[in-house]
Amino acid sequence: QSALTQPPSASGSPGQSVTISCTGTSSDVGGYNYVSWYQQHPGKAPKLMIYEVSKRPSGVPDRFSGSKSGITASLTVSGLQAEDEADYYCSSYAGSNNFGVIFGGGTKLTVL
Amino acid sequence: EVQLVESGGGLVQPGGSLRLSCAASGFTFSSYSMNWVRQAPGKGLEWVSYISSSSSTIYSADSVKGRFTISRDDAKNSLYLQMNSLRGEDTAVYYCVRGGQWLGDAFDIWGRGTMVTVSS
Numbered sequence: 001q002s003a004l005t006q007p008p009s010a011s012g013s014p015g016q017s018v019t020i021s022c023t024g025t026s027s028d029v030g031g032y033n034y035v036s037w038y039q040q041h042p043g044k045a046p047k048l049m050i051y052e053v054s055k056r057p058s059g060v061p062d063r064f065s066g067s068k069s070g071i072t073a074s075l076t077v078s079g080l081q082a083e084d085e086a087d088y089y090c091s092s093y094a095g096s097n098n099f100g101v102i103f104g105g106g107t108k109l110t111v112l
Numbered sequence: 113e114v115q116l117v118e119s120g121g122g123l124v125q126p127g128g129s130l131r132l133s134c135a136a137s138g139f140t141f142s143s144y145s146m147n148w149v150r151q152a153p154g155k156g157l158e159w160v161s162y163i164s165s166s167s168s169t170i171y172s173a174d175s176v177k178g179r180f181t182i183s184r185d186d187a188k189n190s191l192y193l194q195m196n197s198l199r200g201e202d203t204a205v206y207y208c209v210r211g212g213q214w215l216g217d218a219f220d221i222w223g224r225g226t227m228v229t230v231s232s
Contacts, residue, residue, distance in 0.1 A: 045223065052218070103157040
């Protein structure tokens with residue numbers, strides 16, 4: 001099973017919005033509403049930002065939102081701030097009898 | 113404070129073995145499923161293995177099946193990963209990660225990771 005497909009990079013100026021896509025197949029992203037997004041700053045552990053496509057854990061700013069259409073999930077960061085610069089990874093449940101949980105290759109978000 | 117702390121990483125020769133440990137604190141460890149996720153240097157995240165709260169269900173990625181074994185000791189609030197027949201491609205930071213009630217639940221708490229280097 002290949003990793004979910006994410007663009008390697010994305011960028012935006014402070015205050016702008018940026019959307020990162022995550023494309024899978026009908027066996028993972030398209031088949032389940034169990035898509036998550038993780039933020040990882042250099043040298044740090046990943047942090048959960050979005051779960052079950054569009055839900056935000058307590059403490060995550062509402063500037064972060066998630067959605068899904070078909071086999072593509074998206075993470076939108078609104079009102080970009082300098083501290084949003086990080087790597088972002090999507091993940092999807094892919095069936096316990098198949099591939100378990102698969103991640104995207106990651107997107108480096110740069111705040112210009 | 114909810115915390116996961118990994119240990120046991122290090123340098124090992126190809127074909128060798130290593131046992132990783134993860135100490136959990138700040139939450140009811142026995143109520144949660146747990147996972148190992150790894151990240152090779154400069155690369156993305158890869159899910160490795162899952163164990164349910166009761167230890168009754170275990171899943172592993174194809175890349176480690178037959179070589180890695182996940183286990184837990186709820187009395188010690190600890191998670192383990194026994195890694196055998198190690199290969200160069202197993203070189204990575206290994207994260208201990210809290211799950212939910214089943215494999216599809218998000219990974220909400222991550223440890224800082226422990227580095228495993230497989231090299232001669």
